[in-house]
Amino acid sequence: MAAEKQPWQTLAEAKLESINESIPAEWRLPSLPRNDEQQDVTGRYIQQFLSKEEIEITEAVAPTIVEYTSAGHWTAETVTRAFCHRAGLAHQLTNCLHETFFDAAIEDAKSLDAYLAKNRKPIGPLHGLPVSLKDQFHVKGVETTMGYVGWLGTFQGKKGTGKEKVFESEMVQELRDLGAVLYCKTSVPHTLMSGETVNNIIGYTWNPKNRNLSCGGSSGGEGALIGLRGSPVGFGTDIGGSIRIPAAFNGLYGLRPSGGRLPYQGMANSMDGQNSVLSVVGPLAPSVSTLQLLVKSLLSREPWLHDPLVHDMPWRDEKAVISKDQKLSFAVLRHDGVVSLHPPVKRALDTVTERLEKQGHRIIEWKPPAHKRGLDTLSAAWTYDNGADIRLAFELSGEPMAPQIESTYGAEFSDDPPKDATFIAANNVARREYQKEYMEYWNSTAELTGTGQPVDIVIAPVAPFAAARPNSFSWYGYSGIVNVLDYTACTLPVTTVDKSIDVVDPSFRPLGDLDKSIMDKYDPEIYDGAHVGVQLIGRRLQEEKVLAVTEYVAGVLKA
Numbered sequence: 284m285a286a287e288k289q290p291w292q293t294l295a296e297a298k299l300e301s302i303n304e305s306i307p308a309e310w311r312l313p314s315l316p317r318n319d320e321q322q323d324v325t326g327r328y329i330q331q332f333l334s335k336e337e338i339e340i341t342e343a344v345a346p347t348i349v350e351y352t353s354a355g356h357w358t359a360e361t362v363t364r365a366f367c368h369r370a371g372l373a374h375q376l377t378n379c380l381h382e383t384f385f386d387a388a389i390e391d392a393k394s395l396d397a398y399l400a401k402n403r404k405p406i407g408p409l410h411g412l413p414v415s416l417k418d419q420f421h422v423k424g425v426e427t428t429m430g431y432v433g434w435l436g437t438f439q440g441k442k443g444t445g446k447e448k449v450f451e452s453e454m455v456q457e458l459r460d461l462g463a464v465l466y467c468k469t470s471v472p473h474t475l476m477s478g479e480t481v482n483n484i485i486g487y488t489w490n491p492k493n494r495n496l497s498c499g500g501s502s503g504g505e506g507a508l509i510g511l512r513g514s515p516v517g518f519g520t521d522i523g524g525s526i527r528i529p530a531a532f533n534g535l536y537g538l539r540p541s542g543g544r545l546p547y548q549g550m551a552n553s554m555d556g557q558n559s560v561l562s563v564v565g566p567l568a569p570s571v572s573t574l575q576l577l578v579k580s581l582l583s584r585e586p587w588l589h590d591p592l593v594h595d596m597p598w599r600d601e602k603a604v605i606s607k608d609q610k611l612s613f614a615v616l617r618h619d620g621v622v623s624l625h626p627p628v629k630r631a632l633d634t635v636t637e638r639l640e641k642q643g644h645r646i647i648e649w650k651p652p653a654h655k656r657g658l659d660t661l662s663a664a665w666t667y668d669n670g671a672d673i674r675l676a677f678e679l680s681g682e683p684m685a686p687q688i689e690s691t692y693g694a695e696f697s698d699d700p701p702k703d704a705t706f707i708a709a710n711n712v713a714r715r716e717y718q719k720e721y722m723e724y725w726n727s728t729a730e731l732t733g734t735g736q737p738v739d740i741v742i743a744p745v746a747p748f749a750a751a752r753p754n755s756f757s758w759y760g761y762s763g764i765v766n767v768l769d770y771t772a773c774t775l776p777v778t779t780v781d782k783s784i785d786v787v788d789p790s791f792r793p794l795g796d797l798d799k800s801i802m803d804k805y806d807p808e809i810y811d812g813a814h815v816g817v818q819l820i821g822r823r824l825q826e827e828k829v830l831a832v833t834e835y836v837a838g839v840l841k842a
Contacts, residue, residue, distance in 0.1 A: 302380060302381065302382070325510060332372055344570040352410050352412070353410045359393075366513065367466055372511070377490075381428060382422070384424055395410060415465075415505060415514035416517060417502050417504065417518060420468065422455055422468065423449055424448055433678070433679025451549070457586060457589075472685065473688070475522070476501065478751055487753065492814050496752060496753075497756065498533060499528040510814075512569070516573050521562065522562035533814060535568060535569055535776065536567070539565055539766075539771065540771055541770065541825075544563070544578075545586065546589065554668065559667075575603070602831070613646050614738040615646060616649040616741060619760050622760060634840070635775070651725075657717045658759075662691075670692040673692065725822065740820065745818045746761055748805065757801060762818075768823075770821060771820070772821070780810040781811070819832055819836065
């Protein structure tokens with residue numbers, strides 16, 4: 284007789300309990316403040332639970348960490364223990380972890396220390412560097428649920444595959460070979476298709492800088508964890524903004540590379556096989572130098588030999604330098620023709636452009652082909668199967684879909700058949716034609732820049748708001764257009780919301796109901812203190828240039 288199927292609630296509660304209990308007892312907080320009691324749990328708040336040495340280690344950037352671990356100034360074990368501790372604290376304050384494997388990480392760190400002692404050289408350029416991973420990466424010894432209750436105890440929803448808890452994604456193997464220490468996997472919204480992170484296992488992942496707000500999504504656990512410095516660097520994925528949204532919401536730099544630059548092979552995903560707009564993998568971190576280190580290191584492994592979708596394109600040093608006297612040209616996107624920006628985001632754009640103009644750089648207004656036309660091809664690609672893939676995942680356990688997912692798929696799944704090959708081909712043609720039109724518009728800006736060359740970088744919002752209020756992320760246009768075009772983009776932290784400056788604009792007149800509903804969500808009291816970022820957008824496969832310009836602009840802002 285077949286065993287009776289357990290209620291999804293029972294399975295979810297058991298998994299959550301196992302996550303919480305995986306945090307060592309000595310690291311568990313005796314009581315947790317309510318969100319309204321302690322909105323900001325970054326900085327001094329989380330530091331009170333750490334030793335002076337742990338603070339020094341966990342607030343160092345990755346290049347410093349690997350310099351010290353490679354020289355033996357810090358042991359990999361000491362560094363790993365410090366980040367495991369801070370990650371455990373971060374989870375208790377924000378619900379940002381799906382899996383911890385602290386004991387395995389410490390053993391890996393000990394092996395790295397032994398290697399250094401024996402060979403008197405590091406094992407690789409990431410020797411002893413803790414790296415966190417979004418819960419799409421398969422790592423031996425732990426589950427990959429991607430937020431689905433029905434994936435518990437399975438390999439991507441299937442039982443008896445022989446891959447459960449033994450298979451590893453391609454990038455996981457490459458990170459290990461480079462000397463990285465893997466120690467946790469972070470929370471995602473089930474389906475991955477939301478700019479907020481929520482699922483029926485861990486609940487809602489909060490923004491650590493302002494716990495009135497979302498940490499972003501779908502790499503939201505990475506954003507919250509790194510925002511609390513529970514990780515020096517982590518990897519997320521992006522099909523509509525899922526690296527850049529949590530990076531911007533948490534005051535971080537997040538790189539959305541073009542498709543085929545970094546290896547995605549062997550990772551779990553939604554709608555796997557939808558190839559019109561590919562999800563890409565990229566790093567999030569507190570510094571641009573960290574992103575550069577991770578991308579350069581991974582490319583040194585020649586991932587194109589192991590992932591058939593990766594371009595044979597090593598790191599290009601000559602494109603990664605901005606000279607001090609080099610005059611750049613920028614364009615600024617202030618409105619996408621659909622949704623207006625909240626006051627803090629407008630101020631962030633103004634801050635960046637004004638600082639760059641003072642440095643003598645040329646700024647023009649960005650007036651591209653209508654974004655909504657391109658975005659229509661993106662939303663069509665997301666729903667080729669009318670939600671069949673995610674429907675099957677929910678049916679495994681009978682769990683409900685979070686309200687945040689309904690904005691894409693509706694409260695009830697459609698019984699309509701999936702789109703046919705003719706529809707998909709037509710959508711691919713429409714996207715390609717839009718990309719060509721956008722490309723020629725970019726080329727045409729050579730007549731406006733004064734340099735004789737098209738603009739170098741477009742400065743744009745990531746979202747209309749500094750961060751989303753719960754169940755309020757209803758427009759992905761500012762981030763999603765980059766995915767339509769397959770451009771390279773990196774987020775840039777700019778400021779924080781100041782309720783005394785970022786007041787409601789009494790002259791605002793909405794373009795429509797969506798514009799009005801999003802602006803109505805802005806309340807300076809609720810948003811006060813939240814991070815505000817923008818994104819710097821380059822053309823396809825310009826990762827080195829985009830990172831170099833981002834580092835330069837970050838320096839201008841800090842000067």
